[in-house]
Amino acid sequence: AQSVTQLGSHVSVSEGALVLLRCNYSSSVPPYLFWYVQYPNQGLQLLLKYTSAATLVKGINGFEAEFKKSETSFHLTKPSAHMSDAAEYFCAVSSNQAGTALIFGKGTTLSVSS
């Protein structure tokens, strides 16, 4: 069984500040991990994904995430927040088995103030 826990349903930062969104996973098999972003009334856009090739994954819009097996974590970071980063962020896990759906965390709302 797999699950994802996102710590903090709401994170607020100032423009230019570091963004850190936390995600911990539980998986009985090697996990494949994803971060998605959702803007209001829109679908989900893939930010980045971990596929076991490299533990530090770089994504779009300056985001990156580091897979730490010992901590069962896959936290999302960005060095400097922009106003346009304000959105809902979802961490998800997959076992990569054929037909397996993504298991999502509950999401974290990121607010960016000027």
Added chain:
Amino acid sequence: GAVVSQHPSRVICKSGTSVKIECRSLDFQATTMFWYRQFPKQSLMLMATSNEGSKATYEQGVEKDKFLINHASLTLSTLTVTSAHPEDSSFYICSARVLETSGSTDTQYFGPGTRLTVL
């Protein structure tokens, strides 16, 4: 990147009517599509897994006779909400699974969602 479209983007219907939502993969073939439901300020909940040419697999608690899923081709899956009621009002999102050519991972690409409001 892979593009998934949904139609309509927004629909309002009367209670008791049926509504069909289409999900299309525009530039790739998807043997598997997923349908999710999202309540306000909540995460996505998987409703069903749709495989081309076969019956959909529904998650526990999802009424298969109420949420009819058809995956007739490799680029189209439809979700029909039958006899809709106000409690069916929600944001419905589909995704299409792409197995990377290396076979080492799969990625889901999401449609923009359909906002259903049942009066």
